[in-house]
Amino acid sequence: MSAAAAPALAVEGLAKRFGGLTVTRDVSLAVMPGERRLIIGPNGAGKTTLFNLITGEIAADAGSVRLFGQELLGLPTRRRAHLGLARTYQILTLFPRETLLHNVVLALLGLAPFRWDPWSALACRRALREEALEALARVGLAGAAERTVAETSYGERRRLELAMALAQRPRVLLLDEPLAGLSQPERHAIRELLEAIPRDVTIVMIEHDMDVALAFAERITVLHFGEVIVEGTRAEVVADPRTREVYLGE
Numbered sequence: 523m524s525a526a527a528a529p530a531l532a533v534e535g536l537a538k539r540f541g542g543l544t545v546t547r548d549v550s551l552a553v554m555p556g557e558r559r560l561i562i563g564p565n566g567a568g569k570t571t572l573f574n575l576i577t578g579e580i581a582a583d584a585g586s587v588r589l590f591g592q593e594l595l596g597l598p599t600r601r602r603a604h605l606g607l608a609r610t611y612q613i614l615t616l617f618p619r620e621t622l623l624h625n626v627v628l629a630l631l632g633l634a635p636f637r638w639d640p641w642s643a644l645a646c647r648r649a650l651r652e653e654a655l656e657a658l659a660r661v662g663l664a665g666a667a668e669r670t671v672a673e674t675s676y677g678e679r680r681r682l683e684l685a686m687a688l689a690q691r692p693r694v695l696l697l698d699e700p701l702a703g704l705s706q707p708e709r710h711a712i713r714e715l716l717e718a719i720p721r722d723v724t725i726v727m728i729e730h731d732m733d734v735a736l737a738f739a740e741r742i743t744v745l746h747f748g749e750v751i752v753e754g755t756r757a758e759v760v761a762d763p764r765t766r767e768v769y770l771g772e
């Protein structure tokens with residue numbers, strides 16, 4: 523198989539139990555480079571757990587997760603980020619007393635394999651600041667760079683989180699409910715930002731807002747009780763009676 527044909531993200535036979543509770547049961551999925559994939563499923567289906575297993579925030583019991591062919595299981599989360607994996611969270615994880623700029627710089631520092639060198643430290647600081655400002659500008663927050671997170675609206679925080687993930691120049695970006703809790707205009711703004719992300723970034727998104735999510739995603743995976751029960755194009759998944767049974771409640 524040529525490198526171009528390899529999936530950006532390939533999950534195979536992934537399994538996870540918490541005590542007696544099987545949360546991920548033999549999950550397999552392949553997301554091709556540039557694809558926009560939507561993960562849906564009822565509350566507790568194991569969607570966030572799947573992201574946590576992919577990023578390494580929790581350890582899998584069995585299976586394989588490959589990023590452009592490279593096995594990730596067993597690697598620490600930070601190493602997976604270096605290889606091109608970034609994510610946002612359902613529950614925001616920002617530093618509220620720091621400025622927006624500082625939050626993005628911290629995200630960049632988490633990524634940079636930093637070596638202390640007094641001669642290059644200043645240049646490095648400037649470069650980081652510029653890169654962080656660029657990331658904030660990308661999500662329309664350049665003018666708010668010196669405000670603290672505590673002084674921003676919820677919608678701005680969601681955009682900040684996206685800036686932090688994009689600043690890491692991911693190859694695969696995992697978005698956990700990027701629209702949750704947002705007003706209609708804010709949802710519209712995030713949707714435009716997501717649509718502007720270039721195709722060299724593959725996106726996997728968990729989202730309950732079906733209007734936006736269905737318009738955005740090309741393929742959809744439906745999870746239920748930790749298993750993939752339906753996968754296909756928008757039309758296939760919407761038409762599948764199993765989707766309606768478990769997710770749409772029909």
Ligand SMILES: Nc1ncnc2c1ncn2[C@@H]1O[C@H](COP(=O)(O)OP(=O)(O)OP(=O)(O)O)[C@@H](O)[C@H]1O
Nearest residue numbers: 540543545563564565566567568569570571572612
């Ligand atoms: N660290 C943990 N320890 C024990 N149980 C957990 C842990 N993390 C998740 N679970 C359980 O695993 C199941 C799946 O949770 P998960 O958050 O992955 O679901 P989800 O599909 O993302 O749900 P939602 O749509 O509500 O966010 C739930 O029953 C949850 O309580």
